[in-house]
Amino acid sequence: MHHPPLPTRESLREVRYDIRGELSRRAHELQGQGRELIRLNIGNPGAFGFRAPEHLQQAVVAGLAGADAYTHQQGLPAAREALADFHRRRGTPNASAERIFVGNGVSELIDISLRALLDPGDEVLLPSPDYPLWSAATILNQGRPVYYPCTPEHGFLPEPAAIEALITPRTRALVVINPNNPTGANYPPELLRVLVDIAARHRLLLMADEIYDGITYDGAEFNPLAPLAGDVPCLTFGGLSKVWRACGWRVGWGVLSGDPLVIGDYHHALDLLSALRLCANVPAQSAVPAALDGPETIRELTAPGGRLHASRQAVIDACASSRHLSLVAPAGALYAFPQVVGDAAADFDDQRFALELLEQESVLVVPGSGFNVPASRHFRVTLLPDAATIREVFARIDRLLERMAARVAERRVA
Incomplete structure (x- = not known):
């Protein structure tokens, strides 16, 4: 007896996550056949030889003896106290342990925070390009993503008038990803103040994805958004994954700020949803005080002479020397978002380009359309490989783009 296929949720058809999607699955197949690939699709420091700092590892080991039981649904008290102190020093208004939620990475907290906010059909303002989890979590929580453009011509910074033009009575939140993934844009305070003003006038929740807050380059x-937001409701996300190179530990946090009378019900909703998943990973939360109060370790990587700085410079140099690529130099985060230009960009399909790059040159990147960019001529690379690997990658990219440009020229002659 044959049963029909088990149906799945209809809205999953609208969800994409190209960072670990079809291209990544094809890369696994090729590696299974013995192909050596250079994978630049995921910002995963541990996969490129980075380690979480030693003092964080020691803190986890020291905390293991007391980590067998569930902890508070909002997180380990010592971790939340350390986070409250950190955010008070940063200027977050009314920062306290009671307003902090620790999750299994920022990814889980993004999902919980949107589930607590949205009714079916409510709208969330997201940047385009976005980090695609934001779109997915909005859709899966029955909301509607509405994209505000962040174009290379504008340095990948949002234009406030374009954001305001998209607001409707159903708009509930404005998401700000700063420093930005995938573009590396770093938002100036004047722009952030204008975004706060928009949120205040339209009674929106500001959602500040600041997971790359310690990773900036060349001055x-x-x-941070929360100190500028003041009484305007703001939920700020951070974690151990990037600045402290501990992705696999799955420790993220959300810090709720704003007028207590306005955010009270939302706080209770977050608390309820946090309780339903019991608690976040307890052993790794022991590293939070050590991270926030211990020695600073990211600057030696992002400063001139540091590995991340050198890799970023290698991307900038490669794009500058290529007739096929244009780049807005990333000011922060762990990525660059080059654009294909000239003859190679004629009839350009970013998915086809990424597949050809994988099949022909053994390099895996993420096409720009995976970040909800319409008619994309972009692709994203991570800055985590060393500079020599970056140079090799862009030599291969340029070889493919030369072939693509030659095909266009041949068609023109024909």
Whole structure:
């Protein structure tokens, strides 16, 4: 007896996550056949030889003896106290342990925070390009993503007038990803103040994805949103994954700020949803105080002479020397988002380009359309490989783009 296929949730058809999607599955197949690939699709420091700092590892080991039981649904008290102190120093208004939620990475908290906010059909303002989890979590929580453009012509920074033009009575939140994934844009305080003003006038929740807050280059200065937001409701996300190179530990946090009378019900909703999943990974939360109060370790990597700085410079140099690529130099985060230009961009399909690059040159990147960019001529690479690997990658990319440009020229002659 044959049963029909088990149906799945209809809205999953609208969800994409190209970072670990079909291209990544094809890469696994090729590796299974013995092909050596250079994978630049995921910002996963541990896969490129980075380690979480020693003092964080020691803190986890020291905390193991007391980590067998569930902890509070909002997180380990010592971790939340350390986070409250950190955010008070940063200027987050009314920062306290009671307003902090620790999750199994920021990914889980994004899902919980949208589930607590949205009724079916409610709208969330997201940047385009976005980190695609934001779109997916909005759709799966029955909301509707509405994209505000962040174009290379504008340095990948949002234009406030374009955001305001998209607001409707169903708009509930404005998401800000700063420093930005995938573009590396770093938002100036003047722009952030205008975004706060928009949120205040339209009674929106600000959702600040600041997981890359300690990763900036060449004098760029990170500006947190919550201190500028003041009484405007703001939920700020951070974690151990990137600045402290501990992705696999799955420790993220959300810090709720704003007028207590306005955020009270939302706080209770977050608390309920946190309780339903019992608690976040307890052993790894022991590293939070050590991370926030211990020695600073990211600057030696992002400063001139550091590995991340050198890899970023290798991307900038490669794009500058290529007739096929244009780049807005990333000011922060762990990625670059080059654009294909000239003859190679004629009839360009970013998915086909990424597949040809994988099949022909053994390099895996993420096409720009995976970040909800319409008619994309972009692709994303991570800055985590060393500079020599970056140079090799872009030599291969340029070889493919030369072939693509030659095909266009041949068609023109024909």
